[in-house]
Structure formats: structure tokens, C-alpha cells
Amino acid sequence: EIVMTQSPATLSVSPGDRVTLSCRASQSVTSKLTWYQHRPGQAPRLLIYDTSTRATGIPARFSGSGSGTEFTLTISGLQSEDFAVYYCHQFHKWPLTFGGGTKVEIK
Amino acid sequence: EVQVLESGGGLVQPGGSLRLSCAASRFAFSTYAMTWVRQAPGKGLEWISTLSGSAANIYYADSVQGRFTISRDNSKNTLYLQMNSLRAEDTAIYYCAKNSGVSYGVFDIWGQGTMVTVSS
Numbered sequence: 001e002i003v004m005t006q007s008p009a010t011l012s013v014s015p016g017d018r019v020t021l022s023c024r025a026s027q028s029v030t031s032k033l034t035w036y037q038h039r040p041g042q043a044p045r046l047l048i049y050d051t052s053t054r055a056t057g058i059p060a061r062f063s064g065s066g067s068g069t070e071f072t073l074t075i076s077g078l079q080s081e082d083f084a085v086y087y088c089h090q091f092h093k094w095p096l097t098f099g100g101g102t103k104v105e106i107k
Numbered sequence: 108e109v110q111v112l113e114s115g116g117g118l119v120q121p122g123g124s125l126r127l128s129c130a131a132s133r134f135a136f137s138t139y140a141m142t143w144v145r146q147a148p149g150k151g152l153e154w155i156s157t158l159s160g161s162a163a164n165i166y167y168a169d170s171v172q173g174r175f176t177i178s179r180d181n182s183k184n185t186l187y188l189q190m191n192s193l194r195a196e197d198t199a200i201y202y203c204a205k206n207s208g209v210s211y212g213v214f215d216i217w218g219q220g221t222m223v224t225v226s227s
Binding site for chain 1: 144151152153154157166167168169202204207210211212213214215217218219220
């Protein structure tokens, strides 16, 4: 099983900040990496797939990069609705696996 | 609006069974693979199972293999998860997700989830 490790577990930031979330895979997942946003009480939301492609309707302030085992999600100009938990997820090999999540909270 | 809606959650005793349903609307259901993902209280997301559009390809997480069965009725636009031999650690919100046409692993539409509590 490919283990996905996200860091940090929690990020305390202010609106308008630029934030970078990290995700590391225990082995290469090539570019088969997605990012999801999950607000409390809501359905998870697809942000980024194939490492760097924004899903339909996702603002340009969200961007993804990386390859192999190291990936990042960057949010430029954090807005109030962006405070949430973010999960990376690999679909290179079964079983599919998620990272433990990074909680982005208001400082 | 494209959407999926889960139902069937509830309280069940350890060792018991429960069947979850996921009703899909406004997309060509039989064309897309569908997936179940769960979130235990205070924990992260955990992939459970994926079923291809034709039901020919089925995948399970080790944690549920042999106890859970995923299925679909394309005539009713509905996905199911039959859960048997339930354990306390199966307590979670269960989400249904539509896979995008790109691959099995991209979940572009999610439901609001249904809560399953396994307790005596």
C-alpha cells in the first residue's frame, strides 16, 4: 500500500496569506495525485487532479505541482471560504489511499 | 445539477448488517465508475470500494474485503454498499462519489454522506 503523508497537520494563517501544503508518497505515484477540500458538515470537493489540473469551477488561486513522490498545493491569497481540511490522494495503485489531511485554520 | 445522495445509515449492533444506497441524478450513471469513501469520527478520509460502470471491475480496501459488497443497479441509477459483520471501527460517515471520466481515482461529485454507527 502506498502511504501518503501530509504536512503540516495544521496551518494557522490569516486571510490573504499564501499557503503551501505538502504531500509525500511512500513510492512514486507518477502524476496520479488529486487534492480535495473538505469543510465541516459538507461534501468533499475536488480541487486538483493529475497533480496540477484544476477541476471545473476551481479558482485560479489554487495550484498544484510536483511529481513522483513530492507534491504541493498552493493557495494564493487565502479567502475566508478556504479554511478547511485538505487531503491529497493517489490513484496510481490499488488500494487508493488518502493522506491524513492538513487543516487550514484562522490565526 | 449533477448530484448523488446517500441514504440507509443508522445505528447497528456489532456483527450486524446494513445496506447503504446512493441515488444518482443528472448524469449518465452507467457510464461512470462509482466509489464509496468513509470518514471515522475525528479521522481523515478512507477509500473503501470502487465499482466500474458495467460492474465488471470491483476493488475493495483490505479493511472491508470479505465483509462489504459494492453493487449497482444501472436501471435505477443507484449504487449500493452491503455491509455485513459490522465492527465498532466501521463507525463513520459514508460518502458516495462519482468517478470522473478521466480515471478511476478522480472523484468529481460527492454526496453529503450518511452516518453509520456500530454500537451495542
